[in-house]
Amino acid sequence: MAGPAHPRAMEPPKPGRTRTAPPQTPGSWPSHPRMRVYTLFGLTGILYLLVGFTSLRLVWALGEGPQRFHEVLASFGHPIYVAFHALTLAAVVFVGVRFLSLFPKAQPANIGPLKPPPRPIIHAMLYVVWITLTVVFAAILAGAIF
């Protein structure tokens, strides 16, 4: 399925000085395992977009009073909502793991006069932040603290 990728999708308004070959879709697109994972990563966007609206629904109801808030919270017990939230949680973990593995590789060699820490240290620090934030936030929401 090799073919020219859409050359104008991200084209700048004025052509640059450097001549470049037109973008080309890889021949293995979209069946190659790497491409499938890449597509899966993109598909998580649908879940992120939707979960933003389900969260908005609950927070909006919080501003409308106790009865409406408890109605919306109770609706989250519907199997479709639970399945959606479980699927979204899996997607969030997938995105997190993939993004945290990419983040250290995207660091510049130097930040001003300083060098960033080695990649494994950055990677570990990001996981510490993610896990700590998740535990603290979950504990607050579950009533274990505050």
Add this chain to the structure above:
Amino acid sequence: MRHLLLKLEPVIWLLFGQGIMIGTMLLTGWLLVVGIAVPLGIVDADALNYQRAHSLGSNIIGRLVLAALIALPMWKGAHHCRHLSIDHGGGDRDHIVAPILYAIATIGSIAAILAVVRL
């Protein structure tokens, strides 16, 4: 429209990046408790009774966290859906798809701000 989107690309990228980073970090705990544990009875629903939920959400930190939790994932979602469309042969309709997706994220973000302001 394409020219405007290219001009806005740094802002969109900022929101997209924060959607992945902050959105993912906040959504994990939120989905675990609000989306799964409370509905399944693993966590006592009284933990999210109205008075407690309102007092947590209505202070300045609570409002910021809730606004970020709602709005940033929408931008991550909109930008990823746009690129998924481009990658799967939708480059020709990007001038329609992109504005629609970003409009959804913008409306959702404004609604998120309104939702936390009225708490």
